[in-house]
Amino acid sequence: xxxxxxxxxxxxxxxxxxxxxxxxxxxxxxxxxxxxxxxxxxxxxxxxxxxxxxxxxxxxxxxxxxxxxxxxxxxxxxxxxxxxxxxxxxxxxxxxxxxxxxxxxxxxxxxxxxxxxxxxxxxxxxxxxxxxxxxxxxxxxxxxxxxxxxxxxxxxxxxxxxxxxxxxxxxxxxxxxxxxxxxxxxxxxxxxxxxxxxxxxxxxxxxxxxxxxxxxxxxxxxxxxxxxxxxxxxxxxxxxxxxxxxxxxxxxxxxxxxxxxxxxxxxxxxxxxxxxxxxxxxxxxxxxxxxxxxxxxxxxxxxxxxxxxxxxxxxxxxxxxxxxxxxxxxxxxxxxxxxxxxxxxxxxxxxxxxxxxxxxxxxxxxxxxxxxxxxxxxxxxxxxxxxxxxxxxxxxxxxxxxxxxxxxxxxxxxxxxxxxxxxxxxxxxxxxxxxxxxxxxxxxxxxxxxxxxxxxxxxxxxxxxxxxxxxxxxxxxxxxxxxxxxxxxxxxxxxxxxxxxxxxxxxxxxxxxxxxxxxxxxxxxxxxxxxxxxxxxxxxxxxxxxxxxxxxxxxxxxxxxxxxxxxxxxxxxxxxxxxxxxxxxxxxxxxxxxxxxxxxxxxxxxxxxxxxxxxxxxxxxxxxxxxxx
Amino acid sequence: xxxxxxxxxxxxxxxxxxxxxxxxxxxxxxxxxxxxxxxxxxxxxxxxxxxxxxxxxxxxxxxxxxxxxxxxxxxxxxxxxxxxxxxxxxxxxxxxxxxxxxxxxxxxxxxxxxxxxxxxxxxxxxxxxxxxxxxxxxxxxxxxxxxxxxxxxxxxxxx
Numbered sequence: 029x030x031x032x033x034x035x036x037x038x039x040x041x042x043x044x045x046x047x048x049x050x051x052x053x054x055x056x057x058x059x060x061x062x063x064x065x066x067x068x069x070x071x072x073x074x075x076x077x078x079x080x081x082x083x084x085x086x087x088x089x090x091x092x093x094x095x096x097x098x099x100x101x102x103x104x105x106x107x108x109x110x111x112x113x114x115x116x117x118x119x120x121x122x123x124x125x126x127x128x129x130x131x132x133x134x135x136x137x138x139x140x141x142x143x144x145x146x147x148x149x150x151x152x153x154x155x156x157x158x159x160x161x162x163x164x165x166x167x168x169x170x171x172x173x174x175x176x177x178x179x180x181x182x183x184x185x186x187x188x189x190x191x192x193x194x195x196x197x198x199x200x201x202x203x204x205x206x207x208x209x210x211x212x213x214x215x216x217x218x219x220x221x222x223x224x225x226x227x228x229x230x231x232x233x234x235x236x237x238x239x240x241x242x243x244x245x246x247x248x249x250x251x252x253x254x255x256x257x258x259x260x261x262x263x264x265x266x267x268x269x270x271x272x273x274x275x276x277x278x279x280x281x282x283x284x285x286x287x288x289x290x291x292x293x294x295x296x297x298x299x300x301x302x303x304x305x306x307x308x309x310x311x312x313x314x315x316x317x318x319x320x321x322x323x324x325x326x327x328x329x330x331x332x333x334x335x336x337x338x339x340x341x342x343x344x345x346x347x348x349x350x351x352x353x354x355x356x357x358x359x360x361x362x363x364x365x366x367x368x369x370x371x372x373x374x375x376x377x378x379x380x381x382x383x384x385x386x387x388x389x390x391x392x393x394x395x396x397x398x399x400x401x402x403x404x405x406x407x408x409x410x411x412x413x414x415x416x417x418x419x420x421x422x423x424x425x426x427x428x429x430x431x432x433x434x435x436x437x438x439x440x441x442x443x444x445x446x447x448x449x450x451x452x453x454x455x456x457x458x459x460x461x462x463x464x465x466x467x468x469x470x471x472x473x474x475x476x477x478x479x480x481x482x483x484x485x486x487x488x489x490x491x492x493x494x495x496x497x498x499x500x501x502x503x504x505x506x507x508x509x510x511x512x513x514x515x516x517x518x519x520x521x522x523x524x525x526x527x528x529x530x531x532x533x534x535x536x537x538x539x540x541x542x543x544x545x546x547x548x549x550x551x552x553x554x555x556x557x558x559x560x561x562x563x564x565x566x567x568x569x570x571x572x573x574x575x576x577x578x579x580x581x582x583x584x585x586x587x588x589x590x591x592x593x594x595x596x597x598x599x600x601x602x603x604x605x606x607x608x609x610x611x612x613x614x615x616x617x618x619x620x621x622x623x624x625x626x627x628x629x630x631x632x633x634x635x636x637x638x639x640x641x642x643x644x645x646x647x648x649x650x651x652x653x654x655x656x657x
Numbered sequence: 658x659x660x661x662x663x664x665x666x667x668x669x670x671x672x673x674x675x676x677x678x679x680x681x682x683x684x685x686x687x688x689x690x691x692x693x694x695x696x697x698x699x700x701x702x703x704x705x706x707x708x709x710x711x712x713x714x715x716x717x718x719x720x721x722x723x724x725x726x727x728x729x730x731x732x733x734x735x736x737x738x739x740x741x742x743x744x745x746x747x748x749x750x751x752x753x754x755x756x757x758x759x760x761x762x763x764x765x766x767x768x769x770x771x772x773x774x775x776x777x778x779x780x781x782x783x784x785x786x787x788x789x790x791x792x793x794x795x796x797x798x799x800x801x802x803x804x805x806x807x808x809x810x811x812x813x814x815x816x
Binding site: 095096097098124127131170173174206207233234235236237238241242244245248249252256265308309310311312313314315316317318319323335337 | 667668669671683687688697702775
């Protein structure tokens with residue numbers, strides 16, 4: 029299966045399409061998915077290009093283990109230079125697209141240039157076709173997928189699509205597939221829009237061959253047992269990622285009213301159990317035994333009848349706590365709207381919450397907001413602003429280029445209130461009580477983001493000797509502590525880099541569950557599927573290579589240690605409420621800086637965050653951009 | 658029998674993948690004996706597979722009498738020594754329970770994995786279960802009775 033999947037280079041300006049086998053050497057260095065995408069991003073992009081120019085390349089990659097029957101192996105990685113941040117643009121999407129791409133004979137697509145008129149790509153059984161898509165333009169993300177299936181007369185087609193936001197070049201437009209799945213972050217839908225690329229459709233009937241099919245099947249069964257036996261997966265199967273809200277809001281770890289409070293009082297309606305009022309059951313991505321999202325129906329209200337999937341914990345924050353909306357129904361509607369328009373839920377909610385705080389503080393007023401009263405908890409304003417952002421109308425247009433440009437346009441000290449790093453909004457989590465989380469969002473290569481490193485098991489207060497065993501060095505059990513937390517972040521960064529390269533779901537490795545599959549199990553799965561043999565140390569080194577490649581890309585674009593920082597409020601404003609462990613906490617500037625030093629050292633980077641020559645040599649990264657592919 | 662409860666199906670297609678690896682040694686939903694039919698925009702997922710009918714149309718129409726019943730499991734099994742690949746069984750089956758491997762032209766259908774179906778082992782939400790017919794009936798009866806009991810309780814509390 030490894031040796032026969034290809035990469036297709038597609039130039040939308042010229043219509044030229046070439047195909048190559050993905051070489052084995054690249055597999056042993058970067059596996060697949062995110063790993064190979066990061067190799068391509070660093071080596072194929074010219075430095076300092078305009079992300080919306082024809083020179084930006086959109087990379088789509090299936091994971092090395094994509095298609096195996098366990099651990100949600102249908103993940104797809106999408107990358108480009110981010111039009112939101114100018115740093116690494118990278119986002120991971122579940123659903124059913126990646127396996128279909130593999131069935132069609134491809135593991136990777138590299139799309140460059142710009143089509144004159146709207147087009148979509150159809151990847152089918154060894155061929156890539158460029159199809160006219162004028163009739164799909166202005167269709168929402170759901171309609172687009174349906175029409176492509178009708179056009180091609182094939183219900184089994186899986187598509188990655190953009191909606192209004194991507195067409196209108198909203199810098200945080202996402203890429204979507206199915207009813208719910210999104211490659212949410214870093215604005216890759218905007219890159220598709222800039223290329224006049226409405227969709228990428230895949231369909232194939234080429235079987236995936238494995239080296240040891242019978243043993244693989246049995247081991248996959250064990251993997252599904254292993255993950256579903258964890259308490260985390262059990263809870264997730266029932267309530268989805270919303271289950272996190274129960275713990276974090278009780279403790280006081282949730283940004284509320286942008287960043288004014290760390291707990292939503294009277295937020296009972298957002299408790300995950302309340303999804304049962306709307307749910308008809310759960311839904312899973314390809315190869316997933318956990319099935320973490322709900323299929324929900326809204327039968328009343330101005331948006332009814334409405335069928336949607338989700339919502340994620342992130343949307344509970346983005347359209348709940350951060351904007352002080354306290355009704356589950358509001359979350360379900362807003363979740364549906366961003367999905368329909370193809371907007372990143374986190375960036376959208378983060379920007380709106382920020383604007384509401386600016387409105388409250390009098391920094392912006394009705395003249396700026398087209399007469400919209402940006403008051404906390406006003407769901408009608410929330411829905412209207414989501415639409416305005418997607419269509420770049422009035423005040424929506426001011427927000428549509430993300431924090432950096434909005435701060436420039438608004439001025440008046442608005443920057444202080446923006447909870448963003450490297451130009452990207454943070455999750456609604458409040459990291460002031462948890463230094464490990466704080467370090468992770470600061471160092472993430474794609475801007476404020478929890479999915480690059482979140483050491484969620486820090487919350488469990490596990491015994492120090494167990495933590496030492498997992499992380500290979502001393503880590504304090506107390507989540508308020510700074511001790512050893514750099515090690516946690518570093519280790520999780522490597523693990524997630526490899527997970528994303530295998531095409532496996534992060535929730536099915538050491539994310540919230542200690543006893544979930546990790547290095548040893550990955551090693552065995554790779555061997556059974558492909559005959560590649562990697563030890564734990566070798567896999568960790570691949571993770572290091574991927575993360576360091578991302579670092580090199582960002583350094584080349586002008587990012588440095590100064591950008592691995594937190595918004596000022598983290599150091600100045602103590603958390604006002606919550607349980608004693610979460611109350612009255614700020615991040616200590618000096619200790620944070622020490623953590624960062626330790627973190628760089630663990631990666632083998634110098635005190636400015638630049639990989640040392642020794643590290644580059646160890647990771648086989650000494651050569652300037654190479655062309656293995 | 659292989660009992661299907663569509664209400665529990667999450668649409669993950671582990672059954673398809675596991676089935677094709679088990680039978681064909683490759684991952685290929687096209688070659689799986691079980692397929693999940695989806696209405697994605699409505700959130701409806703229904704696994705479809707051979708029902709191992711008591712009066713099997715496939716057996717009736719087979720000109721070669723290549724289908725026979727496994728007395729142990731009750732599954733209808735294709736005898737490939739007799740099968741000529743005419744696909745009449747496929748055309749007449751009312752459930753789409755019979756498929757064809759396009760590469761080899763071999764007719765494929767569920768054989769209940771000799772009484773230990775692989776798909777069931779991979780179905781964590783238990784939308785697929787391998788049960789005795791009587792046990793299935795009992796389960797259904799109990800589930801229906803539970804619904805009635807809820808209404809009864811509501812009525813009683815309303816009084």
